[in-house]
Each structure stands twice: as C-alpha cells, then as structure tokens.
Amino acid sequence: MKKNFFLILGILLLTSCTKPKKKKPEINPENKLVNWARPGVQGQMSGAYLVYRNELSIPDTLMKAESPQANTTQIHESYITEDGLAGMREMKQIIIPPNADLVLEQGGLHVMLMNLKSDLSFDDTVHVTLTFSQAGEKNVHVPVKAPN
Amino acid sequence: MAFLACKPAPKIIDDLSDRSFQVVNQNAEPVTFPDDYKGKYVIMGFIYTHCPDICPLVTQNMIKVQKELGTPDDVQFLGVTFDPKRDTPEVLKEYKTVFELDKNFDFLTADSTTISAFMDSVRVRSQVSFSTTNEYGEKVYFMNHSDKIMVLDPKGRVIFEYGGSMTPVNYIVEDLGTVRR
Numbered sequence A: 001m002k003k004n005f006f007l008i009l010g011i012l013l014l015t016s017c018t019k020p021k022k023k024k025p026e027i028n029p030e031n032k033l034v035n036w037a038r039p040g041v042q043g044q045m046s047g048a049y050l051v052y053r054n055e056l057s058i059p060d061t062l063m064k065a066e067s068p069q070a071n072t073t074q075i076h077e078s079y080i081t082e083d084g085l086a087g088m089r090e091m092k093q094i095i096i097p098p099n100a101d102l103v104l105e106q107g108g109l110h111v112m113l114m115n116l117k118s119d120l121s122f123d124d125t126v127h128v129t130l131t132f133s134q135a136g137e138k139n140v141h142v143p144v145k146a147p148n
Numbered sequence B: 001m002a003f004l005a006c007k008p009a010p011k012i013i014d015d016l017s018d019r020s021f022q023v024v025n026q027n028a029e030p031v032t033f034p035d036d037y038k039g040k041y042v043i044m045g046f047i048y049t050h051c052p053d054i055c056p057l058v059t060q061n062m063i064k065v066q067k068e069l070g071t072p073d074d075v076q077f078l079g080v081t082f083d084p085k086r087d088t089p090e091v092l093k094e095y096k097t098v099f100e101l102d103k104n105f106d107f108l109t110a111d112s113t114t115i116s117a118f119m120d121s122v123r124v125r126s127q128v129s130f131s132t133t134n135e136y137g138e139k140v141y142f143m144n145h146s147d148k149i150m151v152l153d154p155k156g157r158v159i160f161e162y163g164g165s166m167t168p169v170n171y172i173v174e175d176l177g178t179v180r181r
C-alpha cells in the first residue's frame, strides 16, 4: 500500500505548553477546537476532529487511525494543490513533538471516515483508535454534532 | 438622494446579468439564475456534499454571514454544487437540513452540462482527485475544487470574491456593508 507515497511528516499546529496557544494563520480563527464528528449517511463519509496531547518527553508519531464505524479510516489533510484547488490527501505519519498538541480541526487535519457502516446522527458517538509509535493505542470518543 | 452616491461603486468582477441558467433548488423547484434573484444581493459558495472538510466550512461561513446580517430579506444565500451526478435535489435537501438552514438559503443543482457552463461562468474548477470503492462495489470519488465565495449585486454582477473556507466572515460582512443600503 505504498502507492501514494506522500509520507508527509507533518509538523502541524504544534503548540508547546509553555507558550500561549498559537493560531495557525490560514485557519479561520472563529472555528473553535473541539472534539466532534460530522453527521453522515451509511455508505458515505464523515470527518472527526479532536485534539491529542503528546504528554511524553520524546516525540511521538501518529501511525494510523481506525474506527469500527467506517469501512475505511484514514488521517487526511486538507491542502491547496499546486494549481490552487482545495483538496485533501492522506497523511501516513504525523510527528508530534514532546508536550505538544496534535490538532485535528476543520480546514486542516481530520480523521476521515469513509464508507460508513451505518448512519451517524446527532448525539451518536464515534469511536476512534489512534495508534502512536510511542504511546501505543489511544481510544477517543467524539460526539456527532452539527458543525459549529 | 445625492448622499447615496457617496458610497464608491464597487468594481465589477464579472457581469452575469445576461446569463440564464436553468437549475433546480433543493426542493426540485426550477430556478433561473441569476434572474430569479435579481433585486437581491446574492452570496454564493460552491460545494459538493461528499466533501467532508472544506465545503462544510464554506457553507458554515455563509451561515455566519447570514446570522451576522440578521437574516435580511434582501440577501440571498446560495450553495451551488459542482458534483451534480451525486448532488440531486434530495441530497441537497438533506444537506440543508443537517445545517439547520432556514429561509433565503438555497442549494442549486442541474444537469452536468448546465453545471459545467455555470461553473465556467463563475471560474470555479473541479476535478476528481481520488476514489475508493465501498462495500457495494460502488466507486466513491473525491474532488479537488476551487474554494470560493462570491457576492453578486442586485443586478447579477459579481462584485466581491473570497477564499470560501478561509475568509473571516467579518470581511464579507464589511464589504457588503460598503455597498448595501
């Protein structure tokens, strides 16, 4: 499965705990950081957003995301293509520095849930397992909410 | 009424007033664009409903603009799909419901030929980027696309354009305030 070998080691939205939270400039500042997922229809898709803190004193790497509610789960990044279009691409690995936050938010990174096994409706919970090279498996539960 | 002339006339980016696109809204009601919206300001974004991240931001930004303005009757909001194959009126209706949208907010679709002419006229590009196969053996594709919100004046002329997902809504509200009275 190394056909699209993006292997982008994203250094993304990294906030050290000693500094005040810094804004990623290209993201609309009005979108708050919360854990949530979009409603979706069976067979279609949803996106989940969350913040994960690497509490280790060493860098960690997000290796994969899984969810029992989708047939395919990937970490995606929204980005601007070379010819100026908005697109998204899979991120194979994401490095998180020590004591930094990995931020998955609209317009940046998301857990992409593809081919949903059933509908995701308001107040449902999406279960996501993130696998890190150091911290191992982490289970995250995010509520399905209306955007914003 | 000389004081009205104090507001500088905005630059016309594109004049769509002589165009006439036969489209349908989320209720499958026929709409002629832009004629049916003449007399109103139109804030228009471009989306496809299978888009999980950027397009909802475009929609959310338009919703925020509408709320910020107090849902006025003279400002029409439109989300136009560039994926008419999948975005049927029913799908768009569902999309509208999820966003809990009310009046003066329509989603438009049409046949593929009309949509591609429409998108050409507003300089919106889209292309299939990658696809997966679902458990029914159906191809599910994603698209790269222009990220855009534009403002039309009541005569059907494009007067402002923005990056759709990234532009702070107050820019749009302020620009509109310079021309709307």
Ligand SMILES: [Cu+2]
Binding pocket: A076, A077, A088, A089, A110, A112, B052, B053
């Ligand atoms: Cu994605």
